[in-house]
Amino acid sequence: MKLTTGAVVKGGTSLNYKTGNWRDQRPIIEQELCKKCGICKDVCPDDSVKVTDDQYEIDYDFCKGCGICAHECTSDAIKMVHEEK
Amino acid sequence: MNNIKVLEGSEAVAWAVKACRPHVISSFPISPQTHIVEALARMVANGELNAEYIRVESEFSAASVLAGAAAAGSRSYTASSSQGLLLMSEVLYASAGMRLPFVITGVNRSISAPINIQVDHQDTMSLRDAGLIQFYVESCQEAYDLHLAAFKIAEDPNIMLPVMVCMDGWVLTHSYERVEFVDQEAVDIFLPPFKPEHYLDPKNPKTWGSYAESDVMMEFKYAIHKAMTEGKPLIKEILNEVSELTGRDNNGFIEAYRTDGADVILVAMGSVAGTIKDAVDDLRNTGKNVGLVKIRCYRPFPYEEIWEAVKDANVLGVMDANISMGSEGAVGLDLKAKMISKPEAPMVIDFIAGLGGREINSKTIAKLVDRAEQVYSSGIVMPEADWVDLNASILP
Numbered sequence: 001m002k003l004t005t006g007a008v009v010k011g012g013t014s015l016n017y018k019t020g021n022w023r024d025q026r027p028i029i030e031q032e033l034c035k036k037c038g039i040c041k042d043v044c045p046d047d048s049v050k051v052t053d054d055q056y057e058i059d060y061d062f063c064k065g066c067g068i069c070a071h072e073c074t075s076d077a078i079k080m081v082h083e084e085k
Numbered sequence: 086m087n088n089i090k091v092l093e094g095s096e097a098v099a100w101a102v103k104a105c106r107p108h109v110i111s112s113f114p115i116s117p118q119t120h121i122v123e124a125l126a127r128m129v130a131n132g133e134l135n136a137e138y139i140r141v142e143s144e145f146s147a148a149s150v151l152a153g154a155a156a157a158g159s160r161s162y163t164a165s166s167s168q169g170l171l172l173m174s175e176v177l178y179a180s181a182g183m184r185l186p187f188v189i190t191g192v193n194r195s196i197s198a199p200i201n202i203q204v205d206h207q208d209t210m211s212l213r214d215a216g217l218i219q220f221y222v223e224s225c226q227e228a229y230d231l232h233l234a235a236f237k238i239a240e241d242p243n244i245m246l247p248v249m250v251c252m253d254g255w256v257l258t259h260s261y262e263r264v265e266f267v268d269q270e271a272v273d274i275f276l277p278p279f280k281p282e283h284y285l286d287p288k289n290p291k292t293w294g295s296y297a298e299s300d301v302m303m304e305f306k307y308a309i310h311k312a313m314t315e316g317k318p319l320i321k322e323i324l325n326e327v328s329e330l331t332g333r334d335n336n337g338f339i340e341a342y343r344t345d346g347a348d349v350i351l352v353a354m355g356s357v358a359g360t361i362k363d364a365v366d367d368l369r370n371t372g373k374n375v376g377l378v379k380i381r382c383y384r385p386f387p388y389e390e391i392w393e394a395v396k397d398a399n400v401l402g403v404m405d406a407n408i409s410m411g412s413e414g415a416v417g418l419d420l421k422a423k424m425i426s427k428p429e430a431p432m433v434i435d436f437i438a439g440l441g442g443r444e445i446n447s448k449t450i451a452k453l454v455d456r457a458e459q460v461y462s463s464g465i466v467m468p469e470a471d472w473v474d475l476n477a478s479i480l481p
Contacts, residue, residue: 003304005245006184007297008283011290 019046023065025080027058033077040069040078088266094225094257095120097264098164098190101232103134104272108159111139111150115169116202117254118192122164144169148176148189151247155185156293158284160236164190166254168197170208174215180247181216181309183293186239186279188232191219191251192258193355193406195441202254203442206355206406209251210415216309218248218320219384221354225262226333227381228252233272234327240279241323244316246309251383253356267330275330313385320382338387340379341394343369347376349457350395350431352416353404354380357445364450375454380416388423400432400461402453405470406439413437413470432461435470443474
């Protein structure tokens with residue numbers, strides 16, 4: 001990658017920059033406890049909770065492991081585990 | 086045909102800025118800079134200058150306006166002093182990093198506390214590491230000439246950095262001098278409109294200074310350093326163009342005044358150089374081999390040019406109108422750092438002189454030359470900087 005003068009780059013490119021490797025704690029959703037209320041998706045600051053096949057899932061490409069979802073989950077369906085690197 | 090006027094240094098700067106046709110001027114008052122932006126306000130109000138004149142609520146905003154304007158592709162300008170320059174510092178580091186070219190006149194004034202509005206170089210020196218190109222001027226004429234150069238240097242595609250022209254408060258900004266102007270048509274040929282490669286455009290969104298992790302941050306910082314060091318020939322070329330325009334001296338990085346055969350050479354920046362030149366003439370008449378190196382361009386630091394002028398001297402007396410608390414003055418440190426690897430280098434003595442407007446006259450200079458000779462003949466390198474005319478008896 002060649003650097004640009006002044007770090008000027010095309011705008012709207014944040015999806016190209018994966019931040020998942022910043023994660024120290026990994027959220028795990030236990031699907032049998034999940035009530036699909038959507039609070040985790042609402043509170044995620046990185047929009048890293050996705051709904052696929054009627055199931056809530058973490059997008060580990062972008063989740064930074066902040067743990068807000070686990071803290072806010074009313075069903076204790078999300079636990080944070082140490083990220084193995 | 087050139088025009089000659091007798092006018093205040095501040096007015097001379099305003100006329101130079103006007104001739105460069107800035108699109109955006111931001112302004113926030115602080116002495117002794119205020120007359121410059123006042124003069125520009127008058128030019129805009131009278132319809133003599135077609136620019137967006139933006140009155141802001143702080144110097145932080147004054148600098149931010151310049152950064153935004155430069156990113157949008159506009160030539161932009163402001164002036165400030167002292168605390169105002171310090172308040173800009175965060176924006177100036179960021180602007181240099183985003184490679185946004187604009188011009189600021191740094192009108193030198195002491196920094197509080199205690200509050201003092203007289204001249205010293207502590208304010209602009211505190212910004213020397215921001216990535217700004219810095220010039221220091223001796224006279225109102227030099228201030229005029231270097232402002233013409235400043236925009237062209239800042240906007241050079243291989244440089245793209247903010248330029249600060251530093252000018253002693255009151256001594257220059259409020260003194261009336263004879264200033265020779267360059268015709269507008271000649272300035273227009275010398276300085277074409279600013280057309281940067283990148284500019285803010287909603288149709289083609291871009292980000293400036295985008296995130297850089299540890300794998301690239303050093304390279305970005307090195308690129309700024311390289312723009313300065315490798316930009317030196319470009320700066321020199323632009324200064325030569327200004328010389329052709331004005332018909333005045335070579336406008337190089339330094340001015341070596343009577344350094345041939347000099348045993349003692351003083352090194353200084355700003356208006357004090359004028360006083361030193363007079364003192365050097367007097368001392369030469371009494372048989373003392375004394376000279377002066379005036380540093381005009383401080384960043385990039387013109388070490389090679391200084392070395393050529395001083396290499397045959399016995400001792401250098403550096404006059405620093407600033408102090409890095411707990412160490413020595415900035416120019417002294419720069420020179421010592423570069424010379425320590427040269428065994429044949431002259432001895433360097435750092436004088437802290439003129440803080441808060443403390444007078445420096447011919448007698449002061451003669452005293453410093455004596456002191457330098459005395460230290461040199463003792464052969465003992467001074468352990469720390471010499472504070473000139475310090476009244477130790479009143480210290481708390």
